[in-house]
Amino acid sequence: MLLRMSTLFLRTLREDPADAEVPSHKLLVRAGYIRRVAPGIYSWLPLGKIVLENVARVVREEMDRMGAQEVLFPALLPRDFYEPTGRWTEYGDTLFRLKDRKGADYLLGPTHEEMFTDMVKGEYSSYKDYPVTLYQIQTKYRDEARPRAGILRGREFVMKDSYSFDLDDDGLKRSYEMHREAYIRIFERLGIDYKICFAMSGAMGGSASEEFLAPCPTGEDTFVACHNCGYAANAEAVVTPAPPAVTAAQPPMKVLDTPDTPTIESLVSYVNENHGLGITAADTLKNLVVKVRTPGSDEVKTVIVGVPGDREVDFKRLEAALSPGVPEIFEAEDFARHPGLVRGYIGPQVLRDLGITYLVDPRVVEGSAWVTGANEPGKHAAHVVVGRDFQPDGTIEAAEVRAGDACPRCAHPLSIDRGIEIGHIFQLGRKYADAAQLDALGPDGKPIRITMGSYGVGVSRAVAVLAEQRHDELGLVWPREVAPADVHIVGTGKENQIEVASTLAETLEARGLRVLVDDRPGVSPGVKFKDSELLGLPTVLIVGRGLANGVVELRDRVTGTKEEIPLDEAVERVLAACRA
Numbered sequence: 001m002l003l004r005m006s007t008l009f010l011r012t013l014r015e016d017p018a019d020a021e022v023p024s025h026k027l028l029v030r031a032g033y034i035r036r037v038a039p040g041i042y043s044w045l046p047l048g049k050i051v052l053e054n055v056a057r058v059v060r061e062e063m064d065r066m067g068a069q070e071v072l073f074p075a076l077l078p079r080d081f082y083e084p085t086g087r088w089t090e091y092g093d094t095l096f097r098l099k100d101r102k103g104a105d106y107l108l109g110p111t112h113e114e115m116f117t118d119m120v121k122g123e124y125s126s127y128k129d130y131p132v133t134l135y136q137i138q139t140k141y142r143d144e145a146r147p148r149a150g151i152l153r154g155r156e157f158v159m160k161d162s163y164s165f166d167l168d169d170d171g172l173k174r175s176y177e178m179h180r181e182a183y184i185r186i187f188e189r190l191g192i193d194y195k196i197c198f199a200m201s202g203a204m205g206g207s208a209s210e211e212f213l214a215p216c217p218t219g220e221d222t223f224v225a226c227h228n229c230g231y232a233a234n235a236e237a238v239v240t241p242a243p244p245a246v247t248a249a250q251p252p253m254k255v256l257d258t259p260d261t262p263t264i265e266s267l268v269s270y271v272n273e274n275h276g277l278g279i280t281a282a283d284t285l286k287n288l289v290v291k292v293r294t295p296g297s298d299e300v301k302t303v304i305v306g307v308p309g310d311r312e313v314d315f316k317r318l319e320a321a322l323s324p325g326v327p328e329i330f331e332a333e334d335f336a337r338h339p340g341l342v343r344g345y346i347g348p349q350v351l352r353d354l355g356i357t358y359l360v361d362p363r364v365v366e367g368s369a370w371v372t373g374a375n376e377p378g379k380h381a382a383h384v385v386v387g388r389d390f391q392p393d394g395t396i397e398a399a400e401v402r403a404g405d406a407c408p409r410c411a412h413p414l415s416i417d418r419g420i421e422i423g424h425i426f427q428l429g430r431k432y433a434d435a436a437q438l439d440a441l442g443p444d445g446k447p448i449r450i451t452m453g454s455y456g457v458g459v460s461r462a463v464a465v466l467a468e469q470r471h472d473e474l475g476l477v478w479p480r481e482v483a484p485a486d487v488h489i490v491g492t493g494k495e496n497q498i499e500v501a502s503t504l505a506e507t508l509e510a511r512g513l514r515v516l517v518d519d520r521p522g523v524s525p526g527v528k529f530k531d532s533e534l535l536g537l538p539t540v541l542i543v544g545r546g547l548a549n550g551v552v553e554l555r556d557r558v559t560g561t562k563e564e565i566p567l568d569e570a571v572e573r574v575l576a577a578c579r580a
């Protein structure tokens, strides 16, 4: 492959795009890899397309290596397939729905469990056919609430999705393990720094699930890690260890005047000073009201979540815990419709009578006593005891997780970091096979219900993640496996230098390298150097002024080292650098 910048369809930009906030978005646009079409929708220019294909190639090679077989589904799908599993409605606003000319409902596939299940059901019938794993690398559509950061969170994006079909749970575990290993190889080869984290099953339903998160300050996912036992989990999946129930007798509940105590802090100091209590924020019970919408229906339920007052509710954890329900902020007009709820002074004592669902943090255990709202303006109640003064309807993992919280496995303090989800492996179980009645005929003539796994890699997202994890103040720094070319040969100055650069490029291409040559006439060396740094190819060869003395300059984009070398050694030196 030989690309010549004199004809390459490429325009680099000196300025960051106005809508870009994160480095990968800025750099991929500035370096002419992608262009925005609409929010979360991007086009790929030649260099970007090569990088995207390189990522896809690595993914494909590793999927093939583990024995998965590639197929391809349409993105445009009829509604019928998504009806038996409930996902036509469960997907809510994230699903792109459309109608054909006859008025029939269609959708643009956000993920393809139903389609794969149906395909296997159509072709296979005997236990001898199984196991099988199928995959595709295909464009997905999700009308994300917050499309963000260029191709990092698109509304149209490329995903590798695969699905395993097994006769029993042991088979599913094996398929899951094989995917886990394939993913490790994929991300190692791509040069992505990653962490494997326990994940929440979310809308999919099912049990064992892990996410591959790329640690990154701009990531939207929060994950915890324990440096003692190696436990790592997405914040949504962190399970709060519950303290033991309290059996000691508690004083009776008491209502206290607490004027002017709008915050937990002011409440704590007021009751300590004026009512002789000795509490901290962690002894108060904070109650957050939300409305929970059920996708596909008009039903809106009021739910109150109780967490210890020293913690905020983490909305992402709340969303995950209530999924497929969608929580929304309880507005002033909602309070107006619920006169029983006194804003700022809500306590759980009355919720049973009001018929409102009350879910508590796991720390709010049976027999424990709390200071909380008294359901009257300006009043709080002390010694409000779980099981005596109120009865929660269940627990919920919605409180924020904090650095220093105890590891659920070994109690060592946890650390917290941000990351971007690049892959997800998931033991689905029989949810989709049940909906489609996917059975294999067993050796005894009895049907065996198939069990499934689903596994995704964000192919286009991986391009952004690489840009995010590997760049410097000058531009992108691609690992060789995905770089648009192995070497960037920059001819600067007079005709002769550009000619020599071109000849070197042809020779290196003939020797098997992928080459980009800057052979643009009349472009200043400064501009060419800036472009070369921005584009981020791993090896750079400058054919410039030194040519008069028979030397060229070999640069390493990763380490930043520069070395003058004799022209007649250039070919071998570049080959050595690219094959190191």
Ligand code: ATP
Binding pocket: 111, 142, 144, 151, 152, 153, 154, 155, 156, 157, 158, 159, 421, 422, 423, 424, 455, 456, 457, 458, 459, 460, 461
């Ligand atoms: P997220 O939590 O980031 O929304 P998800 O859990 O919805 O992702 P999956 O359904 O597990 O994603 O999809 C598999 C993979 O596809 C993800 O691990 C991610 O790498 C990629 N992916 C998901 N949504 C997007 C998107 N909007 N843009 C780009 N890639 C995406």
Ligand code: MG
Binding pocket: 211, 421, 424
């Ligand atoms: Mg996921």
